Amino acid sequence: MIKTVAIQGIKGSFHHIVSKAYFGNLVDIVECLSFDAAVESLLVKDTNAVIMAIENSIAGSIIPNYALIDAHNLHIVGEYYLNVQHHLMALNDQSINDIKEVYSHPMALLQCKEFFKNQPHIKLIEDKDTAEVAKRISNNKLKGIAAIASDLAAELFNLNILAESIQTIKHNETRFVIVKRKNHEISESEINKASLKFELDHQRGSLAAILNVMSDCKLNLTKIQSLPKIETPWKYAFFVDVTFTDYEDYKKAIAIMKIMAVEIKVLGEYKNAKL
Amino acid sequence: MIKTVAIQGIKGSFHHIVSKAYFGNLVDIVECLSFDAAVESLLVKDTNAVIMAIENSIAGSIIPNYALIDAHNLHIVGEYYLNVQHHLMALNDQSINDIKEVYSHPMALLQCKEFFKNQPHIKLIEDKDTAEVAKRISNNKLKGIAAIASDLAAELFNLNILAESIQTIKHNETRFVIVKRKNHEISESEINKASLKFELDHQRGSLAAILNVMSDCKLNLTKIQSLPKIETPWKYAFFVDVTFTDYEDYKKAIAIMKIMAVEIKVLGEYKNAKL
Structure with missing residues (x-):
């Protein structure tokens, strides 16, 4: 029985979307700043499972995450494929012409750089987490600033999506694994x-x-x-x-x-x- | 005959070290802000070769660079293995206790994060290029700021190395390939x-x-x-x-x-x- 799930990033992140899809809504989410921190929370039994991106169709395997699973003798108990779609979002009264700066995770900025070639008035700035920027814009009512994040982030933080699916490669599949301390819980026939x-x-x-x-x-x-x-x-x-x-x-x-x-x-x- | 070589980053970067080791000092270096820009310079014949990191012992293959070679029908004509060592460097009158902020490439910061756990007074900030920060510190005589970069960067920009080889995994091997428009120039027996x-x-x-x-x-x-x-x-x-x-x-x-x-x-x- 899963009660507490560690995710990389905050609520509204792609890891959170995977947790919802895999475990439903009746689990406690522990927001972690890094994959290391998420694994640490599992090892000290603060959490029962970790959701971890393991490979994507653009960059390939995330070898450091394989290494984390291997080094700590953890077990992959499940997997989930998510078609990652990046949306540009801002406060409700903003149009794309009002936006001066976009903050997001370096990987998200990289995946969306083609879109911004046609928006020379927008400056791209690296930040820690896709969803965290959305939350900050919402909490501090930041004008002139947009986030690149998931539709869940737009929903949670009540932001308006200015442009949908702005990543260059439209089909952007990421494979996530569900990691626990112990081996599988399902029967051999499954x-x-x-x-x-x-x-x-x-x-x-x-x-x-x-x-x-x-x-x-x-x-x-x-x-x-x-x-x-x-x-x-x-x-x-x-x-x-x-x-x-x-x-x-x-x-x-x-x-x-x-x-x-x-x-x-x-x-x-x-x-x-x-x- | 090679005359002009495109590197990712500026002089003093690890790509520059590889260019020196592979081609010697008698080539013109074209500093590029991205792998895409380096390949573009080769395609329009501004350069004769590109140096490109292709895999490293920590993160594995750099799939987007394989994709660049493949998509543009370029050719790998040689390879070079570099044991990447990250050093902390600052102006000559600075000690590690004077340093308030360290700027470097996200990958370099990631690889050195263990070292900074014992330096809680130092803030880590992401930047575009390892060597470019060293150059900026040198040109603007920036106090209180350090770079994480190569020994070549310290030498070129006359900075003092405060701590050597600060990356967590001491043997940090990166494989670089030399890429050209045409296939090999060496004989089949070689x-x-x-x-x-x-x-x-x-x-x-x-x-x-x-x-x-x-x-x-x-x-x-x-x-x-x-x-x-x-x-x-x-x-x-x-x-x-x-x-x-x-x-x-x-x-x-x-x-x-x-x-x-x-x-x-x-x-x-x-x-x-x-x-």
């Missing part, structure tokens, strides 16, 4: 996806051999990523996600991979959110 | 590394099959990364780097992969900088 980390000897063909095993055991690879840093010379580490229809097939694959790999770690077993 | 992008049908085992071919042809995989976004349903795309000792082996592998893959593109053939 599990059809897993996230693994494994290390191989740096021998030619060692990855091909292990992928053959996965294929023979009817696992579908949905993601593979070699680790950017090979800390131990002559060894390679990989993050992979696999989907399957029969948990027994998966168990068999893991058993064989345990023999073949130098090390293998299950980061999570959960229900595939992408069908 | 080429022992290649960067490829390929697309596969989303059939179970299709990646294992292609890795088997690579292994059979004596290619070593040094990096693999599935693309975060699969634009075409049921197709998967991958970026891989391979090393080899015989160019003929590589040519044979590419010929077979062309038959097996839906699409294959050579992003570059060059000399392995990591031995």
